[in-house]
Amino acid sequence: MICDECGRPATVRFVEMVDGEMRLMRLCDECASARGIGLSLAPLAGPLVSMLMGLLEEVGAEEAAELQGPVCPGCGLSYKDFRRTGKLGCADCYTSFENELRPLIRRIHGSTRHTGGIPSKAPEDVESIREVRRLKLELEKAVRHEEYERAAEFRDRIRSLESTPRKEDGDGNV
């Protein structure tokens, strides 16, 4: 179950009346508390949350009407199933559902770019791919600020990295 507001895993389900019509909402703790439903503290909201959860259980019918969406060839999971469970099936799901996941991940994390550790068994060019991406952002920024000398520096470094297929200096901290 995914929050209708922000895409994080939802914990609260409830019925909202909009213009005299019942509408099912699924919200995470934060979005629920932002609307004054429950508290920002999920633990304290225990009884309240379970009361709200109890209000509506016929989610299945509503969601059956939704389209199946793409299916991951790696594990057979449909995007629709992912929306229901909040869990992906395999590593390939990240590429199979890339278009759907990108905005979702942005909403969850405020970012779609990993800047943390790299496993030692990662493809060896991962380090330079990330460096190139970082340099391209720097380049854009430099151009925006009309710092053309800096921009040229970035451009040259990007070129040299892109012409070297493999770079062997990764210490894991970029």
Place this chain on the structure above:
Amino acid sequence: MGTFEQMLAMPPSWLDASGPTSNVVLSTRVRLARNLNDVAFPARADRTGLERVRDRILAAASAGNYLGNALVLIMDESSKAQRQILVERHLTGQEFAEDGFGRAVIIGDREIVSAVINEEDHLRLASLRSGLQPMDAWRLVDRIDTELEQNLHYAYSSDWGYLTSCPTNVGTGMRVSVLIHLVGLVRSDRTAQILGSISKLGLSVRGFYGEKSAALGGFFQVSNQMTLGQSEDDIAYTVERVAGQLVTLELEARSELGEKGGQEIEDEVHRAYGILSSARIISSEEMMALCSSLRFGITEGFIDSVDLATVNRLLVSTQPGHLKCFDGRDPGPEQRDRMRADLIRKELASGNGV
């Protein structure tokens, strides 16, 4: 290697109140979520796949320095009571206590490091330290991770980092959780406001036993929400900084309470101590509330015949699953409340620590 019983006989080191700011922070936990790149995530993998994952991770762990001598529990062979104990000791989540294929847990000396296999992800590595020390806990779990990945091929993408079953963990796969005692803020009615503002900083707040548990006795878990887009060091640092601010606010609230109503507080904490050291029947909710007052009394200098570590240990050793196990059978709720009271009296009588 050790046995489950030997593990139980030694209190976990994260309860020993030796770490920084232990008067407010009980413990810090850092966990990393990892998956192998060629088997579906646990929710979608079949039994053979899950057992293959388990055996590969166990082999990698047994070859390493950190988990090589650790206790290995194969869940198919463990009892429901044992699994409940793992939950109560914060080693696994409640879901893991249910049935599932290929599940195993590796537990290092004094429960400082652990690995949970085939929970939501193939592997969840954790380190659990006393007091507030996110950086230390992160460095430790990172060393184990680095050692394991020599022999394991993790699911990883250059865009999205470590790939996890739930996209809320993708990226670093890192969750830093601080178990914090905010008795002063709760009493000053300031928790809702302060913890509410914490969620705006990208941190989330839960109860003593995770997602759904009530924040009994003013014990909360504060953890980072975002796992992608920041480095591991930055995540650890953010949690350390925000938790450090909470500690400051909490200490202010405690001393304000002491100034305003010192005698009432002195009376109340001694009453709590009195009940704990003489009652014959205590429920686990009452235990949490009384231990919260007792901790408060100790840190504010009203009570000096008990130390913090003793109270910390009671929070875990008097949970239902633990009381079940001490005499080998399920005592039932009424008998359990008596056993809890007996254990508390015994521990408090033995006074300072073990």
